[in-house]
Amino acid sequence: MLSLAEENYLKSIYHLSDAGEKAVLTNELAEALNTKAASVTDMVKKLSTKEFISYEKYYGVKITSKGKSVALAVIRKHRLWETFLVQTLGFKWDEVHEVAEQLEHIKSTLLIEKIDEFLGYPQVDPHGDPIPNAQGKIKKLEKTALKNLTAGSESTIVAVKDSDSNLLKYLEKIGAKPGKKLTVISKEEYDGSLQVAIESQHYFISKEVSENILVTL
Amino acid sequence: MLSLAEENYLKSIYHLSDAGEKAVLTNELAEALNTKAASVTDMVKKLSTKEFISYEKYYGVKITSKGKSVALAVIRKHRLWETFLVQTLGFKWDEVHEVAEQLEHIKSTLLIEKIDEFLGYPQVDPHGDPIPNAQGKIKKLEKTALKNLTAGSESTIVAVKDSDSNLLKYLEKIGAKPGKKLTVISKEEYDGSLQVAIESQHYFISKEVSENILVTL
DNA sequence: CTACAAATTTAGACTTACCTAAAAAAATAT
DNA sequence: ATATTTTTTTAGGTAAGTCTAAATTTGTAG
Numbered sequence: 001m002l003s004l005a006e007e008n009y010l011k012s013i014y015h016l017s018d019a020g021e022k023a024v025l026t027n028e029l030a031e032a033l034n035t036k037a038a039s040v041t042d043m044v045k046k047l048s049t050k051e052f053i054s055y056e057k058y059y060g061v062k063i064t065s066k067g068k069s070v071a072l073a074v075i076r077k078h079r080l081w082e083t084f085l086v087q088t089l090g091f092k093w094d095e096v097h098e099v100a101e102q103l104e105h106i107k108s109t110l111l112i113e114k115i116d117e118f119l120g121y122p123q124v125d126p127h128g129d130p131i132p133n134a135q136g137k138i139k140k141l142e143k144t145a146l147k148n149l150t151a152g153s154e155s156t157i158v159a160v161k162d163s164d165s166n167l168l169k170y171l172e173k174i175g176a177k178p179g180k181k182l183t184v185i186s187k188e189e190y191d192g193s194l195q196v197a198i199e200s201q202h203y204f205i206s207k208e209v210s211e212n213i214l215v216t217l
Numbered sequence: 218m219l220s221l222a223e224e225n226y227l228k229s230i231y232h233l234s235d236a237g238e239k240a241v242l243t244n245e246l247a248e249a250l251n252t253k254a255a256s257v258t259d260m261v262k263k264l265s266t267k268e269f270i271s272y273e274k275y276y277g278v279k280i281t282s283k284g285k286s287v288a289l290a291v292i293r294k295h296r297l298w299e300t301f302l303v304q305t306l307g308f309k310w311d312e313v314h315e316v317a318e319q320l321e322h323i324k325s326t327l328l329i330e331k332i333d334e335f336l337g338y339p340q341v342d343p344h345g346d347p348i349p350n351a352q353g354k355i356k357k358l359e360k361t362a363l364k365n366l367t368a369g370s371e372s373t374i375v376a377v378k379d380s381d382s383n384l385l386k387y388l389e390k391i392g393a394k395p396g397k398k399l400t401v402i403s404k405e406e407y408d409g410s411l412q413v414a415i416e417s418q419h420y421f422i423s424k425e426v427s428e429n430i431l432v433t434l
Numbered sequence: 435c436t437a438c439a440a441a442t443t444t445a446g447a448c449t450t451a452c453c454t455a456a457a458a459a460a461a462t463a464t
Numbered sequence: 465a466t467a468t469t470t471t472t473t474t475a476g477g478t479a480a481g482t483c484t485a486a487a488t489t490t491g492t493a494g
Contacts, residue, residue, distance in 0.1 A: 089331040
């Protein structure tokens with residue numbers, strides 16, 4: 001059985017590698033996990049022996065399919081719990097992350113399947129991120145950052161990055177939730193800021209924020 | 218912040234001491250926690266320094282009020298989660314214990330208050346055990362083991378001991394749930410076995426089982 | 435009340451997951 | 465192409481929580 005630390009490493013490696021596409025460097029991982037490079041080296045050696053990743057000294061790690069399926073199971077749990085917290089218990093967006101980080105490590109297949117059933121088999125979590133199924137398959141949609149749109153574009157918000165609580169509060173205030181329609185009214189080329197409409201309200205959005213809102217066309 | 222191990226020790230000490238009434242011996246604790254006496258000695262020293270218990274060498278430990286409030290918070294979480302698993306997710310009695318043992322350690326006051334609210338502030342868990350409130354107060358009812366009843370007694374089941382999964386399955390089969398009426402039809406003095414009626418069905422119950430069913434008159 | 439048994443504690447060790455400091459390798463800059 | 469910087473690894477250590485084996489204390493039985 002995997003430890004909490006091992007699960008967190010695999011989850012981070014999965015995310016940082018874009019779902020296993022590219023290798024992940026020691027320092028990236030150290031930063032993501034709030035730990036030191038030396039600790040990462042120790043752990044990746046262990047995960048490598050257990051064949052959840054392949055590790056080549058000085059060249060970073062790649063996640064194996066065995067590792068991927070662990071990561072996806074954890075991500076599935078995280079997203080189902082987030083959905084549960086928001087939809088069923090009425091948590092606010094910005095309150096769920098920390099708790100879901102704990103709940104994602106509860107070991108019980110039955111529990112997570114029951115939660116999935118209870119929620120009616122949702123496809124995406126409250127941030128719009130897709131929820132892997134029990135087999136680890138993800139349905140994915142074409143998404144792009146809001147900052148890539150040009151004036152006049154109409155789009156639907158599909159996700160926001162869920163890491164920063166202040167950002168989430170701000171997005172909540174302007175109603176920037178997954179599912180909402182968003183139209184780009186104008187774009188200032190010199191600083192990348194945008195004027196957008198969400199439900200006929202107009203907002204001024206900085207380039208920074210526009211990098212954290214993902215949309216489909 | 219208390220570790221998982223510390224929380225488990227305090228919970229066990231609370232239970233074994235009858236809610237803090239009597240001292241708990243090293244070996245009892247070792248047995249309850251599936252560990253060795255030497256490990257218990259180490260941990261009780263630590264908990265004692267932190268003033269969750271008072272510890273006198275060779276004489277066992279007593280839980281302090283500080284320790285009690287930790288234990289009760291954990292027990293509250295355990296029982297609320299069990300209630301949630303059974304009532305909301307449709308778990309069977311005998312499936313909840315293990316999962317609740319994990320969920321009881323999730324750290325989030327908000328979460329447990331929301332669960333409590335969602336469940337409509339239940340007073341007892343699915344085994345009939347009382348759920349402490351947020352302040353750690355327990356409403357208690359007079360209960361006695363079924364084995365103490367005599368022929369002819371009518372009673373209501375209030376609780377069953379939740380430790381043994383086989384026992385729980387058996388009790389489920391005969392419909393011995395909290396809330397059900399139970400009448401003692403006859404009692405065999407030589408082996409302590411009972412004949413009882415639950416919902417007009419008659420069952421033969423061994424002394425052992427009758428020690429694990431708690432009732433009110 | 436002494437001797438043996440049972441319970442408990444101490445001593446020393448192990449594992450996991452960290453850490454710091456120093457060494458080594460790789461990347462970069464002149 | 466060499467020197468410097470950055471990244472990564474190694475070496476050695478720490479804390480939590482566990483263990484076994486030995487020592488000590490307490491309880492018990494003759």
